Amino acid sequence: MTLQNPPVNSLSLDFLTEFCSALEKLEMDKSCRGVILTSGQPKVFSAGLDIMEMYGKSPERCGEFWRAVQEMWLKLYSSNMVIIAAINGSSPAGGCLMSMTCDYRIMADNPRYSIGLNETQLGIVAPFWFKETMVNTVGHRTTEIALQLGQLYSPTEALDIGLVDKLVPEDQIIATATQTMTKWLAVPDHARQITKSMMRKPTIDKLMSKREPDIQNFVSFITKDPIQKSLGLYLSMLKKRKS
Numbered sequence: 001m002t003l004q005n006p007p008v009n010s011l012s013l014d015f016l017t018e019f020c021s022a023l024e025k026l027e028m029d030k031s032c033r034g035v036i037l038t039s040g041q042p043k044v045f046s047a048g049l050d051i052m053e054m055y056g057k058s059p060e061r062c063g064e065f066w067r068a069v070q071e072m073w074l075k076l077y078s079s080n081m082v083i084i085a086a087i088n089g090s091s092p093a094g095g096c097l098m099s100m101t102c103d104y105r106i107m108a109d110n111p112r113y114s115i116g117l118n119e120t121q122l123g124i125v126a127p128f129w130f131k132e133t134m135v136n137t138v139g140h141r142t143t144e145i146a147l148q149l150g151q152l153y154s155p156t157e158a159l160d161i162g163l164v165d166k167l168v169p170e171d172q173i174i175a176t177a178t179q180t181m182t183k184w185l186a187v188p189d190h191a192r193q194i195t196k197s198m199m200r201k202p203t204i205d206k207l208m209s210k211r212e213p214d215i216q217n218f219v220s221f222i223t224k225d226p227i228q229k230s231l232g233l234y235l236s237m238l239k240k241r242k243s
């Protein structure tokens, strides 16, 4: 699957809805056992959640957006398929979350790229299921530091902490992902799928049992004046940096 939402693959409501529907089709296709997730945009895997979906929007619209973010995470994290992230660009916040739901992460070894959950840098807080996905990936202590600082890691740093599994030159990323997929698909599906589910079920069940309160929590947090102000400042910083 190639992410195509120019310019930076930000995760808008429409894009998330289209992504989930495409993933569901593959999940139901018995001939499809694995997916390589990559970006069709230069330099960026995904810029994370579309900030415009959280800025100046009605509570109803924010709720609809958050349900779509939950759906994307649930579909990816609980997929029966082998999902390999070929991270061919920067992958902050929601982009990092998306990468962490995959079974294996291969990143281009370009020092200009970065990956991490940088929410606190925007004045917002990574929700519990973002946090738990990271704990399940790199451990508790590393997550505590990463989340409080809103740390973005270079590919080498990300490899050191286990946030990605392998670095390769960018022009070798799909070939390496394909070789890796062959190895993962050599394991009998049922045994691998049950093992994956055993590892991830507690985190998935936790969000499933708290979906509505999590949406309410998000809407009440994101629509608060000081949070809107922080997002507005971050957006103008992004635009200014460009000029």
Ligand SMILES: CC/C=C\C/C=C\C/C=C\C/C=C/C(=O)SCCNC(=O)CCNC(=O)[C@H](O)C(C)(C)COP(=O)(O)OP(=O)(O)OC[C@H]1O[C@@H](n2cnc3c(N)ncnc32)[C@H](O)[C@@H]1OP(=O)(O)O
Binding pocket: 007, 008, 010, 043, 044, 046, 047, 048, 049, 050, 051, 052, 090, 092, 093, 094, 095, 118, 119, 122, 124, 125, 126, 127, 217, 218, 221, 222, 238, 239, 242
């Ligand atoms: C108690 C807790 C309760 C509840 C929880 C509450 C809240 C938690 C909620 C949500 C969690 C949030 C998760 C997120 O994912 S937030 C998004 C974070 N993303 C970022 O910080 C990335 C920002 N972008 C960048 O750093 C760069 O754009 C990037 C490195 C990705 C690419 O750089 P490049 O130089 O190639 O492009 P730019 O010129 O910067 O960008 C082009 C264009 O795109 C706009 N842009 C960039 N990122 C976003 C985005 N995430 N959303 C919307 N728009 C974005 C950028 O402004 C430029 O626009 P323009 O100037 O108009 O061309």
